[in-house]
Amino acid sequence: MRTIKAADIVPKVAEMIRHASIHLPDDVKRAFKDCMAAEDSPAAKEIFRQLLENSDMAEATGLPLCQDCGLAVFFVDVGEDVVVQGSLKDAVTRGMVLGYQEGFLRKSSCDPMTRANTGDNTPAIIHFDFVPGDRIRIAFMAKGGGSENMSRVTMLSPAQGWEGIKRFVVERVAEAGPNPCPPTMIGVGIGGTFERAPILAKRSLMRHLDEKHPDPKIAALEDELLTAINKLGIGPMGLGGKTTCLGVKIEMAPCHLASLPLAVNVQCHSIRHEEVVI
Amino acid sequence: MAEYTLTTPLTDADVAPLRAGDVVFITGTIYTARDAAHKRLMALIDEGQPLPFELQGSIVYYVGPSPAPPGRPIGAAGPTTSYRMDTYAPRLHALGQKASIGKGKRSDAVKAALKEHTAVYFGATGGAGALLSKCITAARIIAFDDLGPEAIRELTVENFPVLVINDSVGGELYAVPDRKAAGLE
Ligand code: SF4
Numbered sequence: 001m002r003t004i005k006a007a008d009i010v011p012k013v014a015e016m017i018r019h020a021s022i023h024l025p026d027d028v029k030r031a032f033k034d035c036m037a038a039e040d041s042p043a044a045k046e047i048f049r050q051l052l053e054n055s056d057m058a059e060a061t062g063l064p065l066c067q068d069c070g071l072a073v074f075f076v077d078v079g080e081d082v083v084v085q086g087s088l089k090d091a092v093t094r095g096m097v098l099g100y101q102e103g104f105l106r107k108s109s110c111d112p113m114t115r116a117n118t119g120d121n122t123p124a125i126i127h128f129d130f131v132p133g134d135r136i137r138i139a140f141m142a143k144g145g146g147s148e149n150m151s152r153v154t155m156l157s158p159a160q161g162w163e164g165i166k167r168f169v170v171e172r173v174a175e176a177g178p179n180p181c182p183p184t185m186i187g188v189g190i191g192g193t194f195e196r197a198p199i200l201a202k203r204s205l206m207r208h209l210d211e212k213h214p215d216p217k218i219a220a221l222e223d224e225l226l227t228a229i230n231k232l233g234i235g236p237m238g239l240g241g242k243t244t245c246l247g248v249k250i251e252m253a254p255c256h257l258a259s260l261p262l263a264v265n266v267q268c269h270s271i272r273h274e275e276v277v278i
Numbered sequence: 279m280a281e282y283t284l285t286t287p288l289t290d291a292d293v294a295p296l297r298a299g300d301v302v303f304i305t306g307t308i309y310t311a312r313d314a315a316h317k318r319l320m321a322l323i324d325e326g327q328p329l330p331f332e333l334q335g336s337i338v339y340y341v342g343p344s345p346a347p348p349g350r351p352i353g354a355a356g357p358t359t360s361y362r363m364d365t366y367a368p369r370l371h372a373l374g375q376k377a378s379i380g381k382g383k384r385s386d387a388v389k390a391a392l393k394e395h396t397a398v399y400f401g402a403t404g405g406a407g408a409l410l411s412k413c414i415t416a417a418r419i420i421a422f423d424d425l426g427p428e429a430i431r432e433l434t435v436e437n438f439p440v441l442v443i444n445d446s447v448g449g450e451l452y453a454v455p456d457r458k459a460a461g462l463e
Contacts, residue, residue, distance in 0.1 A: 043299075043441075047403060050403045050406050050409060051403070051405070051406060053406075053409055054403075054405070054406040054407070054408050054409035055408075057408040057409050057412065058354075058408040061350070061408060062347065063344070063347070063350070063353055063354045063407070063408040063411060064344050064353065064354045064407060064408065065354070065405065065407065065408055066354055066356055066405045066406075066407045066408075067341065067342060067343050067344045067353060067354040067355050067356050067407040067427075068342070068356075068358065068405075068407075069344055069354075104344060104345045104346070104347040104353055105344055105345075106342065106343070106344040106345065106353070106354075106427050107426070107427070108342075108427070115313075115314055117425075117426045117427075117428075119426070144405075145358075145359075146358060146359040146381070146382070146404065149359065166461075167461075167462065170460050170461070170462055171462060173455075174455040174457060174460065174462065177382070177383055177452060177455060178381065178382050178383060178401075178404075178452050179359050179361065179381070179382035179383060180359075180382075181381065181404035181405045228460050228461055229460065231456060231459040231460040231461070232455040232456055232457070232459070232460045233453055233455065233456045233459065234453055234455055235453055237381070237401070237403060237404060238382070238383075238452045238453060239441075239451065239452070239453060240453035241453075268404070268405055269405055270405040
């Protein structure tokens with residue numbers, strides 16, 4: 001058994017949030033450069049130029065990449081051989097509050113009916129899981145509203161199969177058009193239950209763009225979806241072009257024999273995710 | 279695709295020649311408002327109360343900036359998705375608002391209002407919040423302080439870059455998704 005003090009987790013979470021909000025991951029920057037070179041249209045090229053300049057500007061000034069610093073979503077994998085001294089949930093939440101405060105990040109969490117801002121971005125959305133080992137892995141994602149609003153969950157019938165899945169995903173991206181700040185990354189959750197599918201979809205977005213699914217069959221499905229989506233020609237910011245989507249990530253889980261749950265989580269180009277292992 | 283430099287407030291003569299795809303650099307004063315602020319503006323109009331800024335010739339920027347760090351007038355300040363303001367925009371255009379700045383598609387009602395009142399919808403690059411803040415030289419809250427990021431701010435901008443997405447003659451810049459190529463038809 002390894003003992004971890006909850007208080008030690010707080011600054012690590014805060015630092016991770018500040019860093020992720022300012023620094024676009026390297027693989028995303030690389031993808032922007034590659035896509036900029038591949039585009040024919042001057043407008044599409046110009047958008048990538050601006051996104052790269054925005055990333056430089058954020059790093060130089062410490063301003064967040066996007067004013068929508070998101071709701072803070074966490075996937076916390078707790079090793080079964082870890083004892084936490086204090087409350088893990090409180091530690092993650094306190095780290096989040098500190099990170100948003102000290103990083104001058106926008107607090108976007110509000111009451112769904114009165115719309116009154118909670119003032120500190122609480123509550124954090126935390127998904128806990130238990131895994132073998134004596135470590136805690138805390139993965140953070142800043143989820144902005146514009147792209148999240150374009151996300152959907154549905155219950156297909158098993159007969160609809162892969163063709164039905166593909167149609168639903170591509171249709172969602174077509175309908176979303178310029179709204180979710182394309183080029184996007186699309187997370188797809190297939191299977192599980194009504195509530196598990198969207199968690200799978202979101203979790204898949206923690207993978208890096210160049211991180212292929214370990215199962216080559218699923219990796220091939222990801223490529224198939226990416227190709228179909230990019231044929232829509234929506235392009236960066238909806239101005240037309242080859243790059244509507246940077247990558248598709250799929251996670252699957254067994255489901256009921258009567259069901260085929262499916263979730264599509266749309267992630268904008270401002271892909272702010274990071275993780276820390278304690 | 280032409281390039282224009284416009285100074286606020288905008289007149290019909292400024293707006294009428296603009297066409298979808300044109301690049302415009304805005305200098306002057308623009309006002310921020312998003313969901314909650316629009317709702318309150320509507321209530322003020324219903325009650326016949328004065329508005330916090332002059333609508334005639336105005337540009338409304340759909341943005342909820344991040345907090346200003348020390349030494350800067352504003353934090354990151356990129357556009358938010360516009361469709362949530364679609365229910366309010368036609369009424370504001372009828373009262374003299376000449377342009378909005380946001381990202382994403384507008385409703386048919388908004389497009390009709392642009393034609394009727396010689397107004398335009400500008401797009402700014404979504405998510406480029408750090409970059410766009412460079413063109414904002416001053417910011418102050420002028421109404422609804424309690425709304426935090428959604429309060430109405432008066433921004434002083436210099437060469438703020440936007441694209442004409444919907445013009446006043448029915449033109450639109452956004453690409454129509456090719457459903458056939460993607461295998462949907
Ligand atoms: S969709 Fe993403 S990039 Fe666009 S405004 Fe929202 S958080 Fe920012």
